[in-house]
Amino acid sequence: MAEHTVITQLPGTFYRKATPESANFVEVGAQVSADTVIGLVEVMKQFSELTAGMAGRIAAFLVEDGDPVEPGQVIATLYSE
Amino acid sequence: MTQGIRKLLIANRGEIAVRIIRAAKELGIPTVIACSEADVDSQGARMADEVHVLGPARADKSYLNIEALLGALSATGANAVHPGYGFLSENAEFADAVLAAGAIFVGPSPDTIRRMGDKAEARRTAQAAGVPVVPGSAGELLDVESALKAAEAVGFPLLIKASAGGGGRGIRLAQNAQQLSEEFPRSQREAQAAFGNGAVYLERFISNARHIEVQVLGDGQRAVHLFERECSLQRRRQKIFEEAPSPILSPQQRETLCASAVRLTESLGYKGAGTLEYLYDDATGEFFFIEMNTRIQVEHPVSELITGIDLVQVMLRIAGGEPLGLMQSDIRINGAALQMRLNAEDPARNFFPSPGLVEELIWPQGEGIRVDTHLYQGYRVPPYYDSLLAKLIVHGADRVEALARARKAVAQTTLVGMASTLSLHGELLEQPWLRSADFNTGTLEAWLAERRTGGDA
Numbered sequence: 001m002a003e004h005t006v007i008t009q010l011p012g013t014f015y016r017k018a019t020p021e022s023a024n025f026v027e028v029g030a031q032v033s034a035d036t037v038i039g040l041v042e043v044m045k046q047f048s049e050l051t052a053g054m055a056g057r058i059a060a061f062l063v064e065d066g067d068p069v070e071p072g073q074v075i076a077t078l079y080s081e
Numbered sequence: 082m083t084q085g086i087r088k089l090l091i092a093n094r095g096e097i098a099v100r101i102i103r104a105a106k107e108l109g110i111p112t113v114i115a116c117s118e119a120d121v122d123s124q125g126a127r128m129a130d131e132v133h134v135l136g137p138a139r140a141d142k143s144y145l146n147i148e149a150l151l152g153a154l155s156a157t158g159a160n161a162v163h164p165g166y167g168f169l170s171e172n173a174e175f176a177d178a179v180l181a182a183g184a185i186f187v188g189p190s191p192d193t194i195r196r197m198g199d200k201a202e203a204r205r206t207a208q209a210a211g212v213p214v215v216p217g218s219a220g221e222l223l224d225v226e227s228a229l230k231a232a233e234a235v236g237f238p239l240l241i242k243a244s245a246g247g248g249g250r251g252i253r254l255a256q257n258a259q260q261l262s263e264e265f266p267r268s269q270r271e272a273q274a275a276f277g278n279g280a281v282y283l284e285r286f287i288s289n290a291r292h293i294e295v296q297v298l299g300d301g302q303r304a305v306h307l308f309e310r311e312c313s314l315q316r317r318r319q320k321i322f323e324e325a326p327s328p329i330l331s332p333q334q335r336e337t338l339c340a341s342a343v344r345l346t347e348s349l350g351y352k353g354a355g356t357l358e359y360l361y362d363d364a365t366g367e368f369f370f371i372e373m374n375t376r377i378q379v380e381h382p383v384s385e386l387i388t389g390i391d392l393v394q395v396m397l398r399i400a401g402g403e404p405l406g407l408m409q410s411d412i413r414i415n416g417a418a419l420q421m422r423l424n425a426e427d428p429a430r431n432f433f434p435s436p437g438l439v440e441e442l443i444w445p446q447g448e449g450i451r452v453d454t455h456l457y458q459g460y461r462v463p464p465y466y467d468s469l470l471a472k473l474i475v476h477g478a479d480r481v482e483a484l485a486r487a488r489k490a491v492a493q494t495t496l497v498g499m500a501s502t503l504s505l506h507g508e509l510l511e512q513p514w515l516r517s518a519d520f521n522t523g524t525l526e527a528w529l530a531e532r533r534t535g536g537d538a
Binding site for chain 2: 010011012013042043044045046066068
């Protein structure tokens with residue numbers, strides 16, 4: 001079992017849900033595939049999906065919903081089996 | 082509120098904050114900029130007499146935070162707020178709160194903001210002032226017979242729209258009575274299935290519409306217009322290139338259009354600067370009011386250049402209690418002006434945002450060239466707000482001269498550090514349809530689509 005990081009290439013604001021009223025895209029512990037959306041990055045009013053990038057289980061989010069993010073910043077970690 | 086503005090709080094950022102500070106300085110009014118933590122190094126923060134930090138970068142924690150802005154007023158002793166555009170500029174609740182705090186809101190009354198912010202109410206207000214609106218059926222229609230009867234007044238081509246629809250859904254086009262008879266029952270069934278409500282109504286379809294808007298100023302008693310702006314070149318409803326006056330209106334059409342705008346403005350007892358947006362039907366020469374923006378607009382400089390009137394200064398004077406000094410007969414069109422928006426977006430990547438560090442920056446200079454911007458060399462454009470970097474604005478004795486200066490201005494501009502729409506404007510200025518002003522609100526997107534799939538792609 002190895003730990004991997006999910007990194008944003010974009011600067012902006014990170015969101016864990018599609019709208020303030022929605023549920024989170026994924027929770028810690030959830031099983032994800034490479035193309036599972038785990039959050040959104042808003043840059044200049046445009047939203048881009050952030051995907052897990054590989055299959056595994058979400059270990060932790062290092063960024064809170066609504067936090068500013070920089071390119072290269074680790075958003076989440078996941079375990080691959 | 083005739084005591085005047087002693088100290089002005091600017092509740093905005095970017096180029097418009099810089100623009101407002103400039104006008105306040107010219108009037109000798111001290112300024113406070115209320116900004117987010119991400120904007121403490123901004124050009125506006127450098128220029129203002131005082132800086133008050135509202136909160137974190139996120140707009141809902143800073144520029145949209147009414148509590149924080151009221152806190153800024155009391156902490157700094159400012160007695161007036163200029164809201165700029167966007168953010169809280171058309172938020173009646175904010176205007177209410179500013180007035181309740183005993184300060185001046187640089188703009189119309191909260192009631193006017195509320196009234197014109199409600200589309201149906203704005204339409205009724207326009208009709209009451211004798212201003213044409215897009216022809217439509219008065220209420221919902223229950224059967225084909227009443228639809229055909231209503232269509233006589235609405236005119237063809239028309240759209241059958243679901244009352245409960247929105248965002249472009251539940252709309253069908255009918256070119257003539259025959260099509261209306263066929264499509265009407267389908268529309269009702271579709272509306273029922275999609276929205277749980279079969280109510281439909283008719284609205285004229287204006288296929289070659291231009292977006293033309295009229296700039297107005299009012300002091301609560303009297304209003305004047307500063308002629309019109311042509312803003313048809315849009316991408317996803319965002320204007321990219323604007324000009325004044327409209328190159329296609331006859332003097333008679335201009336007079337009728339602008340007089341209608343003044344009528345509506347005076348019927349509101351309007352105070353401040355405002356813009357009435359119209360659709361102009363190229364095919365018939367008719368114009369229809371669509372909405373009013375109760376604030377300063379991004380494209381206001383083109384009206385300033387053709388009239389020689391500083392709109393932001395006049396806004397501040399009116400808000401401070403001065404009557405409108407201008408008579409309509411004092412306001413004349415001098416030449417033509419164009420504005421090109423430089424956005425931090427990459428035209429080669431479908432306009433993907435491109436914030437970054439301004440590594441090198443050279444603005445154009447010369448007769449008839451103005452640049453409204455908040456950029457400086459070494460400035461990092463934050464990713465949290467909209468992508469407007471600068472407005473290149475040119476003025477000429479006529480449209481041909483203005484276009485020549487626009488080409489010069491684009492060629493002289495250097496911006497290194499991020500992708501921008503600068504190169505797009507270079508290309509746009511070479512298009513024959515732009516030079517002949519043969520365009521409508523669909524033209525820019527059609528051109529962009531063709532360019533993507535075209536030979537040099």
